[in-house]
Amino acid sequence: MADQEFETTSVRMERMCLLIIQAPTEDVDRIMSEVVKVVPLAMGSYDSNAYQSGPGVERYRPLEGAAAGPETEVRKRPGTVEVSFELPDDRQLIEQVVETIFQAHSYQEPVIRIQTILTSRSKGLDDSANPNRWWNTTGDWKKKDDRLATGAVQE
Numbered sequence: 434m435a436d437q438e439f440e441t442t443s444v445r446m447e448r449m450c451l452l453i454i455q456a457p458t459e460d461v462d463r464i465m466s467e468v469v470k471v472v473p474l475a476m477g478s479y480d481s482n483a484y485q486s487g488p489g490v491e492r493y494r495p496l497e498g499a500a501a502g503p504e505t506e507v508r509k510r511p512g513t514v515e516v517s518f519e520l521p522d523d524r525q526l527i528e529q530v531v532e533t534i535f536q537a538h539s540y541q542e543p544v545i546r547i548q549t550i551l552t553s554r555s556k557g558l559d560d561s562a563n564p565n566r567w568w569n570t571t572g573d574w575k576k577k578d579d580r581l582a583t584g585a586v587q588e
Contacts, residue, residue, distance in 0.1 A: 438551065443558055446551045450527060453517040454534055455544040458488055461516055467537040471529050474518050477555055483518035500541045519552055 439446050456464060465483060473480040491513040495501040520527055527547065535543055560566060 436551070443556055443560075444553045445556060447554055448522050449519045449550055449552045450522050451517055451548045451550045451552075452520055452527070452530065453515055453546040453548075454538070455491065455513055455515050456538060456540070457510070458512045458514050460537075460539050461485060461514060464534055464537045465516065467533050468518070468530060471533050472520060472526060476519070477557065483516055486515040488512045488514055519550070522549065
């Protein structure tokens, strides 16, 4: 079941590829600006869609052949994040994105992982009355006055 596309009333579950990279926080904007030159990372009415985790600590030890030269101690680099985004299951496009990441990344051996997944895509039904949507709540990052100005909320 998990490998077959399907639909519900509101959602289509489509086969895509999930690409995950690890990078220092300061590299992410540079890498992602290069990625979106190759593919817009579109999802419905949005583009540049990606997820970035909170910073963690990466552990590694350079061996013979490493650009830093071999070391005896394990390095611990704080401030490393994971960034993930979805791509069409298109080998040529994925190869282009992987090469783009490799060229934009600061690491000699960038961590790049790819998984085949099923992912949701809204059918775009009218859910303007759904009380759980961010535009119908006060918990969004946008100010209510901004939404009133654009006509997104009516009083």
